[in-house]
């Protein structure tokens with residue numbers, strides 16, 4: 430209970446962050462150490478969070494295997510499908526295993542600029558991330574505007590490398606667009622501004638048109654397992 434309370438407190442102190450915390454009423458929460466550990470992670474995260482960010486943190490049990498956080502910068506949609514009379518009110522839901530995050534709705538725009546960060550807790554980089562675009566409707570069920578999967582393994586492999594000292598803009602890995610992925614063009618994992626980033630342009634499936642541009646970033650957390658030991 431004390432953990433829930435402390436997170437709500439944070440939420441109201443900084444209203445730009447929406448904490449979506451999956452609680453697991455496990456024995457782990459009954460020890461002072463795990464409560465303090467969880468608080469440290471949240472405090473650290475608050476110090477590195479960006480504006481306009483939704484975060485999904487896993488439970489204490491999963492945290493034992495937590496490698497770090499994946500920040501998905503959802504930049505924009507391009508030529509998305511029309512689901513109202515002449516436009517759509519798009520938003521995106523990102524899912525990975527039991528975690529689920531959502532962008533805001535951009536009204537009447539099939540080329541929306543979200544520039545919003547959705548941050549997932551990663552314990553297994555082999556699990557693909559699924560994204561679905563919806564048209565918000567006030568009086569009926571929201572319509573689908575396509576979906577896409579993406580794989581974070583090449584990105585996570587690059588984060589594991591020691592890249593400090595490389596010139597800014599160095600390309601670490603190139604992931605080609607193929608029939609088995611949703612990339613609409615080659616995607617580059619790059620060393621940029623002292624960190625690893627991957628820009629992706631995803632072609633939406635199960636829809637007549639539309640692409641979504643995202644960028645991946647990695648956030649290490651103190652006390653988490655991290656990536657370096659693997």
Ligand SMILES: [Ca+2]
Nearest residue numbers: 513518565566
């Ligand atoms: Ca609508």
